[in-house]
Amino acid sequence: MRYSLWMLVLCLWTVACQSQSTNHSQKPTHTNRLINESSPYLLQHAHNPVNWYPWSKEALAKAKKEKKMIIVSIGYAACHWCHVMEKESFENEQVAKLMNQHFISIKIDREERPDIDKVYMSACQLLNERGCGWPLNVITMPDGKPIFAGTYFPKKNWINLLEKIQAVYEKEPNKMQEYAARLTNAVKDLEKIAGQSDALTYNQQHLTKLVNKWMTTIDFARGGRKGQMKFPSPVNYDFLLRYYYLTKDKKVRKAITTTLDHMAAGGIYDHLGGGFARYSTDPQWKVPHFEKMLYDNGQLLGLYAQAYQLSPNRQYRRVVYETFDFLTRELTSPVGGFYSSLDADSEGEEGKYYVWTKAEIDSVLGKDAAVFNEYFEIKSSGNWEHKKNILYTKIREEEPVKFAQKHGILPFVFRDKLKAMRNKLLEARSKRIRPGLDDKMLMAWNALTLKGLVQAYRAFDDKKFLKLALKNVDFLLKNMAKGNQLYRNYKLAKNPKSKTLKGKASINAFLDDYALLIDALIELYQATLEEKWLLKAKDFTEYALKHFYDAKSGMFFYTSKLDAPLIARKMDISDNVIPGSNSVMANNLFKLGHYFYNQSYLQKSRQMLHNVQKDVIKYGYYYANWASLMLYQIHPPYEVAIVGKKAHKLRKQWDKKYLPNALLMGGRREGNLPLLKNKWQKGKTMIYVCKDKVCKLPVTEVNEALKQLK
Numbered sequence: 010m011r012y013s014l015w016m017l018v019l020c021l022w023t024v025a026c027q028s029q030s031t032n033h034s035q036k037p038t039h040t041n042r043l044i045n046e047s048s049p050y051l052l053q054h055a056h057n058p059v060n061w062y063p064w065s066k067e068a069l070a071k072a073k074k075e076k077k078m079i080i081v082s083i084g085y086a087a088c089h090w091c092h093v094m095e096k097e098s099f100e101n102e103q104v105a106k107l108m109n110q111h112f113i114s115i116k117i118d119r120e121e122r123p124d125i126d127k128v129y130m131s132a133c134q135l136l137n138e139r140g141c142g143w144p145l146n147v148i149t150m151p152d153g154k155p156i157f158a159g160t161y162f163p164k165k166n167w168i169n170l171l172e173k174i175q176a177v178y179e180k181e182p183n184k185m186q187e188y189a190a191r192l193t194n195a196v197k198d199l200e201k202i203a204g205q206s207d208a209l210t211y212n213q214q215h216l217t218k219l220v221n222k223w224m225t226t227i228d229f230a231r232g233g234r235k236g237q238m239k240f241p242s243p244v245n246y247d248f249l250l251r252y253y254y255l256t257k258d259k260k261v262r263k264a265i266t267t268t269l270d271h272m273a274a275g276g277i278y279d280h281l282g283g284g285f286a287r288y289s290t291d292p293q294w295k296v297p298h299f300e301k302m303l304y305d306n307g308q309l310l311g312l313y314a315q316a317y318q319l320s321p322n323r324q325y326r327r328v329v330y331e332t333f334d335f336l337t338r339e340l341t342s343p344v345g346g347f348y349s350s351l352d353a354d355s356e357g358e359e360g361k362y363y364v365w366t367k368a369e370i371d372s373v374l375g376k377d378a379a380v381f382n383e384y385f386e387i388k389s390s391g392n393w394e395h396k397k398n399i400l401y402t403k404i405r406e407e408e409p410v411k412f413a414q415k416h417g418i419l420p421f422v423f424r425d426k427l428k429a430m431r432n433k434l435l436e437a438r439s440k441r442i443r444p445g446l447d448d449k450m451l452m453a454w455n456a457l458t459l460k461g462l463v464q465a466y467r468a469f470d471d472k473k474f475l476k477l478a479l480k481n482v483d484f485l486l487k488n489m490a491k492g493n494q495l496y497r498n499y500k501l502a503k504n505p506k507s508k509t510l511k512g513k514a515s516i517n518a519f520l521d522d523y524a525l526l527i528d529a530l531i532e533l534y535q536a537t538l539e540e541k542w543l544l545k546a547k548d549f550t551e552y553a554l555k556h557f558y559d560a561k562s563g564m565f566f567y568t569s570k571l572d573a574p575l576i577a578r579k580m581d582i583s584d585n586v587i588p589g590s591n592s593v594m595a596n597n598l599f600k601l602g603h604y605f606y607n608q609s610y611l612q613k614s615r616q617m618l619h620n621v622q623k624d625v626i627k628y629g630y631y632y633a634n635w636a637s638l639m640l641y642q643i644h645p646p647y648e649v650a651i652v653g654k655k656a657h658k659l660r661k662q663w664d665k666k667y668l669p670n671a672l673l674m675g676g677r678r679e680g681n682l683p684l685l686k687n688k689w690q691k692g693k694t695m696i697y698v699c700k701d702k703v704c705k706l707p708v709t710e711v712n713e714a715l716k717q718l719k
Contacts, residue, residue: 039057040055041054042060042061042062043061043062043116047498047515048120050085050086050088050120054095054099057100057105058101058105059114060114061115061116062116063115063116064117064125068113072153073152077113077151078111078148078150078151079115079150080115080146080148081117081129081145082115082117082147083116083117083144083147084116084117085118085447086120086445087349087351088143089298089300089359090142090143090161093161094144094167097164098162098167103168104164104167104168107172111171112175121516124567124568124575125575126145127567129158131199131577133145133147133159134199135196141158145158150189152576154190154192154576155193155196155576156192197576197577202562202564202580202582202620202621204561204562205616205619211639216639217256219626220252220258222629226630227264229267230267231271231292231293232269232272233272236292238291239294241285241308241309241586242633243311243312243586244584244633245584245633246268247308247312247633247637248633249261249264250312250669252636252640254667254669255640266316266320269313272285272294273324273325274403275401276295276296276297276400277289277294278401280400280401281434281435282331282339283335284335285309285332287301287353295392295399295401296393296399299353299359299362299363303348303349303350303451303454303458304454305586306335306336306461307336307347307458308457309328309332310329310458310461310462311460314461314465314468315464315468317329317468318665318666329468333477342448343501343510344510345477346485346489347454347481348447348448349447349450349451349454351443351447352444352447353444355442355443355444360397362441362443362444363399364393364398364399365398365400367388369437370382373433377430381430384402384404386398386402386403387400409423409424450489450499450500451522452485452495452498452522453519453525453587455485455489456528457525457529459478459482459526459529460528460529460532460533462477463533463536464532466536467664468664470661470664482530482533485526489514496515496518497516498515500512518569519567519590520567520594521581524553524594524597525587527553527593527597528596530542530543530546530549531543531604538660538676540681540682543604546597550597550598553565556570556571557570559580563619563620564582564591564620565580565590566578567581582624584632584635588633593634595617596638598610599611599614600672603646614638618639645701646671648674648702649663649673649675650685650704651675651697652679652697653689653693654677656675660675666715668718671718675688684697688707696709698717705717
């Protein structure tokens, strides 16, 4: 898509320059309409001198009536550069005067309104050759059609940009309107999927080619992808785990273990409090971008649990349990929902809460500090900037034996000693000023964490994982669902009169909210063998088909047909840090189709994969969850039924193994699933291993059933 010369001139202003944030202690003297919102991110801007509006009919109508362009500024509470731009520009009276005079300014929390973010992020990607991120600042015509999009701007650049765009708008409004219409059409076409009718062509050779190409991008020395930054990308390693299980490709196994080992040893992992930061800013996993997100940690909880099932490893177990401790301590609300994130900053400084000087560690640990400092690479000069230290270790889990021997300590004594020292430092750290908490609760992110908890329960048979999972799902269904309709968000607030907590859900859910909850409910059914969870998953699926499904393409729109239309109705296709909602729905339909013998579900799932198969084969890394579905299609799963009095006991034995090619079902009685009919035998507990509705002879021992999988 080519753009006119005057827009290219404007695009020169998208260069984002580094600058220092400034401290201020002035009490707020302004209040705008964001004061009535529940999002912590929007409330952070409620006292800006900018006359911010939330996304609303009022704001859009005002822009049209006054013929003013719109500034759509999108961010989230844990976004470092969002805070910087607020301090530099949105708290500045000069900037606010310019914005208030010529524009209608709308602030959006991208986590609450990903639908709006997806539309305008598409515009940014079309306008800029470089990648786009947050804060995302978009300028639109009065009808919401974008004419410009960029990310962070220092104050001077932001002022210049607004003045130039306003000048062009006053001089050539019709030309700008024409340009905005062309850009909007391009946004509509981006990632648009057409239903495919040609013959299905994928097979194991295609998957092998996909994975072999993928392996060329892996950093086999340190894990993750080659590059200057490292992202956990749990959905990718979930696929690679499944692929390795079916193929026993040793190179894939090395890609997985190298990545998981180095992530757990690196600074991206919080060695005191558990949990992972969003990503590392270096190739060694050493220096994190310190924000901690629920969606990462929920998925990584499950990923490490599954890796443990595949190959029991003390380090993986420790990561799961410590991440669980982090989630319960930092991100679990009193009502059972999970909060969204912890900020990277505290006291206006990125990472301040998490880093240490050597002197601080020495003062807390005393004579034990020397061993701790050697283990975690602590230096007097610092191993990071400003003489600060990030806790990380080059020691793999199998090597502490040698480290302990070097210091004349028995290995089990050293592990206990190390844990005690970490706990001392965690207690000392807890007295610092904490990073900001984004305490809104999001359905999709809660569902990811719900699934991770269930996967941990299945791997370790520890009821504390299941207890929290059941509390969470009870919260979600009671507070963020109305019948089969879901809500995106939930926010607790104290009742000033009674000091009790009262919550509010206000945004209609999007496709990922439905898809990820359905996925978690299917996992919960397999862990409990309680049919109500599977039936609830089917109910939400039927609702999604009615309100999101596009029969023409065979795919799902991201927004419900009940939602007010935006300038484009997008489809969420590719898999990123969170798997794309269409790929999750396609997997859900596949699984539910097998559970309920629903051919319509199975056909829709096949068609969805068919629509994107060429991209999956060509760009596997960005379609990892689709690739998992392709594995299911090429290697159909076993349907395993455990029926009888000892069903739960045998289920626990079954879950000690990593078995991604089996859909588990059953219970003490037959239940209502088609495959379970006539499977109950009085006084016995039988295991049936089936494929395509055809079952092998039943057995009574898990080991015998496992042999039938081979």
